[in-house]
Amino acid sequence: xxxxxxxxxSSMATEYDPLLLKTQASIFPKIILLDKDVESKLESDKIxxxxxxxxxxxxxxxxxxxxxxxxxxxxxxxxxxxxxxxDFREFExxxxxxxxxxMQGEPDVHxxxxxHAGKNRRVCFSYNYKDFENNALISLLIKExxxxxxxxxxxxxxxxxxxxxxxxxxxxxx
Amino acid sequence: xxxxxxxxxxxxxxxxxxxxxxxxxxxxFFYLFExxxxxxxxxxxxxxxxxxxxxxxxNHYLGMNEEIANIGQxxxxxxxxxxxxxxxxxxxxxxxxENDSRDHIHVSYPIEDPVTSMVIGAIDLSYTMxxxxxxxxxxxxxxxxxxxxxxxxxxxxxxxxxxxxxxLSKIATIVQRYQLGSDIDFSNVRLETETGAITDxxxxxxxxxxxxxxxxxxxxxxxxxSSIVSRTDLEGRITYVNDExxxxxxxxxxxLIGQKHFLIRHPDTPDSTYAELWATIKANRIWKSTLKNxxxxxxxxxxxxxxxxxxxxxxxxxxxMGIQHDITQIIEQQERILRxxxxxxxxxxxxxxxxxxxxxVVSPKFAILNIDNYQIIKDYYGYDVGNxxxxxxxxxLQVFLKNHNxxxxxxxxxxxxxxxxxxxxxxxxxxxxxQHIVQKIEEHTVNILDNSFDFSVSIGVxxxxxxLLTYAGLALKHAQDTRKSTILYExxxxxxxxxxxxxxxxxxxxxxxxxxxxxxxxxxxxxxxELRVEKYECLVRMIDEDDNxxxxxxxxxxxxxxxxxxxxxxxxxDVSFAAFSKIDDVQFSINLTVDDLLHRETMEFLIKxxxxxxxxxxxxxxIVESEGIETFVEISDAIHQFKKLGCKIAIDDFGTGYxxxxxLMQLNIDVIKIDGSLIKTIDTDKRSQIIxxxxxxxxRQLELSTVAEFVHNESVxxxxxxxxxxxxxxxxxxxxxxxxxxxxxxxxxx
Numbered sequence: 062x063x064x065x066x067x068x069x070x071s072s073m074a075t076e077y078d079p080l081l082l083k084t085q086a087s088i089f090p091k092i093i094l095l096d097k098d099v100e101s102k103l104e105s106d107k108i109x110x111x112x113x114x115x116x117x118x119x120x121x122x123x124x125x126x127x128x129x130x131x132x133x134x135x136x137x138x139x140x141x142x143x144x145x146x147x148d149f150r151e152f153e154x155x156x157x158x159x160x161x162x163x164m165q166g167e168p169d170v171h172x173x174x175x176x177h178a179g180k181n182r183r184v185c186f187s188y189n190y191k192d193f194e195n196n197a198l199i200s201l202l203i204k205e206x207x208x209x210x211x212x213x214x215x216x217x218x219x220x221x222x223x224x225x226x227x228x229x230x231x232x233x234x235x
Numbered sequence: 236x237x238x239x240x241x242x243x244x245x246x247x248x249x250x251x252x253x254x255x256x257x258x259x260x261x262x263x264f265f266y267l268f269e270x271x272x273x274x275x276x277x278x279x280x281x282x283x284x285x286x287x288x289x290x291x292x293x294n295h296y297l298g299m300n301e302e303i304a305n306i307g308q309x310x311x312x313x314x315x316x317x318x319x320x321x322x323x324x325x326x327x328x329x330x331x332x333e334n335d336s337r338d339h340i341h342v343s344y345p346i347e348d349p350v351t352s353m354v355i356g357a358i359d360l361s362y363t364m365x366x367x368x369x370x371x372x373x374x375x376x377x378x379x380x381x382x383x384x385x386x387x388x389x390x391x392x393x394x395x396x397x398x399x400x401x402x403l404s405k406i407a408t409i410v411q412r413y414q415l416g417s418d419i420d421f422s423n424v425r426l427e428t429e430t431g432a433i434t435d436x437x438x439x440x441x442x443x444x445x446x447x448x449x450x451x452x453x454x455x456x457x458x459x460x461s462s463i464v465s466r467t468d469l470e471g472r473i474t475y476v477n478d479e480x481x482x483x484x485x486x487x488x489x490x491l492i493g494q495k496h497f498l499i500r501h502p503d504t505p506d507s508t509y510a511e512l513w514a515t516i517k518a519n520r521i522w523k524s525t526l527k528n529x530x531x532x533x534x535x536x537x538x539x540x541x542x543x544x545x546x547x548x549x550x551x552x553x554x555x556m557g558i559q560h561d562i563t564q565i566i567e568q569q570e571r572i573l574r575x576x577x578x579x580x581x582x583x584x585x586x587x588x589x590x591x592x593x594x595x596v597v598s599p600k601f602a603i604l605n606i607d608n609y610q611i612i613k614d615y616y617g618y619d620v621g622n623x624x625x626x627x628x629x630x631x632l633q634v635f636l637k638n639h640n641x642x643x644x645x646x647x648x649x650x651x652x653x654x655x656x657x658x659x660x661x662x663x664x665x666x667x668x669x670q671h672i673v674q675k676i677e678e679h680t681v682n683i684l685d686n687s688f689d690f691s692v693s694i695g696v697x698x699x700x701x702x703l704l705t706y707a708g709l710a711l712k713h714a715q716d717t718r719k720s721t722i723l724y725e726x727x728x729x730x731x732x733x734x735x736x737x738x739x740x741x742x743x744x745x746x747x748x749x750x751x752x753x754x755x756x757x758x759x760x761x762x763x764x765e766l767r768v769e770k771y772e773c774l775v776r777m778i779d780e781d782d783n784x785x786x787x788x789x790x791x792x793x794x795x796x797x798x799x800x801x802x803x804x805x806x807x808x809d810v811s812f813a814a815f816s817k818i819d820d821v822q823f824s825i826n827l828t829v830d831d832l833l834h835r836e837t838m839e840f841l842i843k844x845x846x847x848x849x850x851x852x853x854x855x856x857x858i859v860e861s862e863g864i865e866t867f868v869e870i871s872d873a874i875h876q877f878k879k880l881g882c883k884i885a886i887d888d889f890g891t892g893y894x895x896x897x898x899l900m901q902l903n904i905d906v907i908k909i910d911g912s913l914i915k916t917i918d919t920d921k922r923s924q925i926i927x928x929x930x931x932x933x934x935r936q937l938e939l940s941t942v943a944e945f946v947h948n949e950s951v952x953x954x955x956x957x958x959x960x961x962x963x964x965x966x967x968x969x970x971x972x973x974x975x976x977x978x979x980x981x982x983x984x985x
Contacts, residue, residue: 088297094350138350207299224349226289230302 077121077165077188078203085162085201086128088209089186090137092199093160095224096184102159107141111158113174115149118164122146125162149174160184163192171195179218193234208232241400246393253385261378268374272367277340280362283310284344288358291321292346295328295355304329310360318361321346328356338364402430410437415448463538463559466545469552471495483538483561485531496557501529516544516555525562537566578645580622581629589644589652593703596656600665601703602696603711604632604672609649614833615869616686623683625649628676628690635675639668652707653694662698666721669694673720694721709734716792740790741797743779748802752778755810756971757823760942760964763956770822770855772964773811774971775803800830801837808837812844814974815853818981824855824885832858832870842876851881855906859887874902885942890926896933907934911945914965918950928958935959 093099093108103109110129114122126144133142145158149170154177161178163171165188175196178185187197193212198219200210211231287306294302303321307329310319317339320330323346339361346356405424413419419441421434458464459477463484466475476491484491484499491498500509504527515522522542527535538559544552576588584592593599606612606628613621625645632643632651640657653672655665673692681688695710697703713733714722747753757771777785794800808825815823831837845851856877874884885906886899890913899907909930913923927943934941943955946965955963 088299091297091350206301206305209297209299224293226293226349229290230293230297230299 077118077124079124081188081201081203082121082125083128084203084207085186085188086125087132088201088207089160089162089199090129090133090142092186092209092223092227093184094138095227097222097224098182099159102181102183103140104143104157104159107143108137108160109143109145109158110160110162111145111147111156112162112164113147113149113152113166114164115166115170118166119146119148122164125164152177157181158183160186163187163195163197165189165192168192168195171197175215179215179220182220184219184221190234199231210234241396241403243393243397245396245400246389249392250389253389257382257385265374265378269371272370273340273364276362276364276367277342279315279366280340280342280360281344283313283316283362284342284358284360288344288346289349291358292355293349295323295346296349300328307331315363315365316360317363318359320359321356322359323356330359332361335363338368340364399427402426403433406430406433406437413441415444458558461560463557463561465491465496465557465559467496467555467557469554471497471555473498474554479561480559483530483536484528490531499528499530501527501535503527503535512542516542517552519544519546519550519552525566526559536561536563538562581625581645583629583633583643583645583651585644586646586652589646589654592642592654592656596654598656598658598698599700599703600655600660600662600696600698601707602653602665602669602694603646603704603707604628604651604653604669604692604694605711605715606649607691607693607715611829611833612688613648616683620683620686621649624681624688624690627679627681627683628692631676631679632672635672636668641665641668652704662696665698666696669696669721677720692720696721737793737796740793741799744777744790744794744797744799744803747777747779748799748806752780753803753806754778755807755814755974756784757814757974757977758964758971759969760822760824760962761968763943763960763963766963766968768821768969769962770824771815771977772824772857773807773826773974775807775826776971776973795830800828801834804828804831804834804837805840808841808844810974812848812850814978815850816848817978820853822853822855822883823850824857826857826859826887828859829870832873838873842880845877845880845882854881855883855885857885857887857906857908858904871902874904878903890930899937899939904939906940906942908942908944908964909960914943914951914955915945915947917943918948918954924954924958927955927960931959 090108090110093110096102099108112122112125123146126146129142129144135142147156149166152170152174160183161174163174163185171187171192172195175185175192175198178198179196185196185198187193187195187200190197190200190202190210192200193210193215196212196215196218198212198215198221200212202208202210209231211228211233213233213235287310290306291303294300294306307319307321308331310316311331311333317335317337318330318332320332321328342360342362344358344360345354346358347353348355402424406421409419409421409424419437421437424430424434426434459479461479462477463480464475464477465473465480467473473491473494473496476488481488481491486498508524508526512522512524521544522540524540526538526540528538530536539562540557540559543556543558545554545556547553576584576591578585606624609621609624612624628651629643629645632653636643636653639655640660641653641655644652644654646652653669655668660668673694676690676692679690681690693711693714695707695712695714697706697710699706710722714720716733744753754776756774756776758774759768760770760772761767762769775787775791777787777790779785791800791803794803804827811823811825815821827841845854858874878884883905884902885908886902886904887908888910889907890910907930909927913927917923917927931941940961942962942964943951943960944964946952946955946963947967949967951965952963952967
């Protein structure tokens with residue numbers, strides 16, 4: 062049944078690299094903490110990551126959520142880490158998270174979310190670095206080694222001050 | 236010991252200073268540089284670690300450990316990084332160690348969590364010391380090159396110094412060879428600014444030396460011409476004498492050179508003088524004094540000598556120079572002056588010296604001391620005895636006064652002056668000194684030849700600066716007149732009055748003698764039993780210009796002082812003989828003093844009168860003031876002569892003073908006149924009675940007649956008759972009357 066489910070889902074959903082997901086699940090939460098102003102962005106003293114997904118990516122979103130929770134056991138730097146799954150269609154601008162994670166999706170939708178995140182100076186990760194065109198801020202790619210990408214054109218819009226060393230290890234894309 | 240040249244000294248000094256400085260700099264610089272370089276290398280290694288630490292920390296934080304390996308791989312590629320290890324939580328996360336034998340340093344750098352900043356690991360980095368070693372080697376090499384160059388500079392500097400200073404050596408050689416009086420030639424010396432200045436200075440110095448030498452020669456000539464100059468070695472041997480020395484000493488130069496100064500030493504110069512001379516000059520001090528030297532012919536000459544020790548540069552004596560001036564004439568002149576100012580008999584300074592001293596003395600106290608009866612002693616015993624008496628008194632004065640600042644002078648015959656010029660001696664103390672002098676002299680028995688003398692002296696003292704000699708003389712006179720040993724001249728007016736009075740009376744006496752107003756009164760002397768006039772005593776009186784009769788009390792003493800006394804005596808003798816030659820069968824007595832008896836002219840006059848007349852058997856010579864006459868042979872002879880002529884001798888005023896019976900027998904006298912002071916109270920005074928009775932008893936046993944004078948009342952007359960007196964005389968029995976009256980009465984009775 063699991064196999065059937067996987068096949069079904071996979072036939073409907075966009076493809077996600079599991080290793081990439083796992084790596085992103087491992088790294089992205091930590092990047093949230095590199096925001097120097099992270100304390101003001103907590104939700105009830107909790108770190109909340111909203112994974113925004115499209116309808117057909119629910120399962121990947123679940124998978125990602127599980128990967129994160131498995132990695133951090135709902136605790137990141139002695140703070141409670143909550144991972145929320147938000148459907149693109151149900152995205153509410155009032156529901157502000159500490160950070161956003163964009164699964165693959167429509168550019169316009171992504172643009173509205175990144176705009177929302179940027180206005181609220183929230184980090185917005187994207188599964189695919191190509192979402193930088195939609196003003197996603199950070200993404201990650203595994204090639205011969207792991208690369209963290211930073212969208213240079215969006216940096217000013219987000220107005221987020223990271224740990225300076227963060228800028229040393231990321232690859233900045235124009 | 237050969238001295239090192241200045242050029243070598245300068246070079247060596249420069250070398251020494253430079254080497255010490257460079258070595259100091261080398262070690263300080265090298266040490267600091269090495270330490271600094273080491274620190275730099277450590278800093279570089281630390282910097283590498285520090286550079287990668289944040290990325291390693293961040294990668295580790297993000298779990299990107301493979302990136303840490305990448306970083307490690309990149310770092311290890313650095314040519315100086317030979318090892319790198321990244322340790323996280325005690326476990327080596329990544330490491331790489333190259334097998335490299337090069338020296339290296341190890342740096343460990345902590346890795347912090349980028350979020351919590353907690354140390355989570357460490358970077359251990361091994362870094363080669365290639366840069367350090369290369370830098371050190373480069374520095375060493377550079378310094379060695381520098382030292383090499385410096386040595387070359389030193390060598391060049393030494394050569395240059397030697398070259399530059401070589402003229403100085405030549406100048407030194409020329410100067411060393413310079414001889415006094417010659418020229419100095421620097422023409423062969425390479426001259427530059429400094430050496431030129433030096434040679435110029437030497438040229439000027441030589442010119443100055445020549446000038447001073449000429450000057451010194453002239454000085455020497457001047458000294459040689461004006462002084463007696465000699466030089467001796469340290470043992471006193473003469474090494475040089477000038478012509479003047481030879482001329483004055485009478486020795487030739489050859490006779491003097493090499494001889495000790497002892498050659499001209501006069502035996503009168505005491506050893507102590509030469510001892511002091513040698514002690515002074517051996518102490519490097521100049522000796523100055525007067526020396527009495529001896530010429531070759533034995534005669535003495537005096538020099539005012541200055542002996543100067545001549546010292547070398549180290550103040551050691553090398554010889555002695557004597558500069559002397561012949562002061563023989565001055566000394567002889569001084570001795571003549573001294574002789575003129577010295578009494579030759581006593582050796583004391585004389586009146587000339589006294590008057591000289593009085594010019595300089597402040598607040599002087601002065602006294603004149605007179606030996607009583609000195610003139611008589613001199614006349615009687617002769618000049619030799621008189622001189623010895625003066626010498627003895629002078630000796631006593633010198634012995635006594637040596638402890639006081641009082642100087643004794645010999646003045647007139649038998650007179651001495653005592654001068655206190657010390658302001659600390661006040662007049663009272665000086666007076667006391669004079670009294671002690673009197674005591675000393677009078678306590679002292681002087682033995683001259685076979686005679687013993689007990690001198691008495693009188694002293695007149697004054698401190699009146701204006702008329703020291705006059706007032707002291709007046710005080711002395713007053714002392715003698717009042718028979719006091721010492722008189723302080725205080726009452727000027729009284730004394731002046733007294734002596735003005737004397738002058739007046741002297742004039743009166745002279746006038747009286749001239750106008751024949753010195754006359755004779757006679758007082759009868761009666762036999763005690765029958766109260767019959769048997770004799771007359773001739774008494775001198777003066778009739779003044781107003782026909783007043785003047786008692787001898789007023790003028791006789793003054794006459795003695797003015798040498799008119801003997802004229803008066805002769806006048807009395809003349810008048811008495813003239814009168815009594817006209818009066819028969821009565822004795823008469825004439826008073827004679829010791830002065831009269833010793834006065835040759837008076838005695839000859841009296842003897843002539845006696846021999847020319849027939850009055851000798853009626854004449855009684857009364858010797859008054861007879862105290863001490865037994866000591867005079869002349870008086871004894873005179874008495875003997877008068878007795879031989881038939882005269883009788885009476886002793887007047889017997890029984891007082893030092894009267895004694897022994898001389899009565901020696902002088903073979905006939906009559907004793909008992910002193911009036913005993914007679915006038917004999918009726919009441921037990922003492923007078925005992926003395927008078929004793930005299931009468933004694934006279935009776937010697938078969939001498941006795942006369943009582945001053946019988947002034949019946950009671951006295953009764954008493955003297957009761958004790959057996961032979962004759963009586965006095966106002967109760969008959970006052971003195973003019974001899975002319977007696978003569979008139981006698982003629983009338985005849």
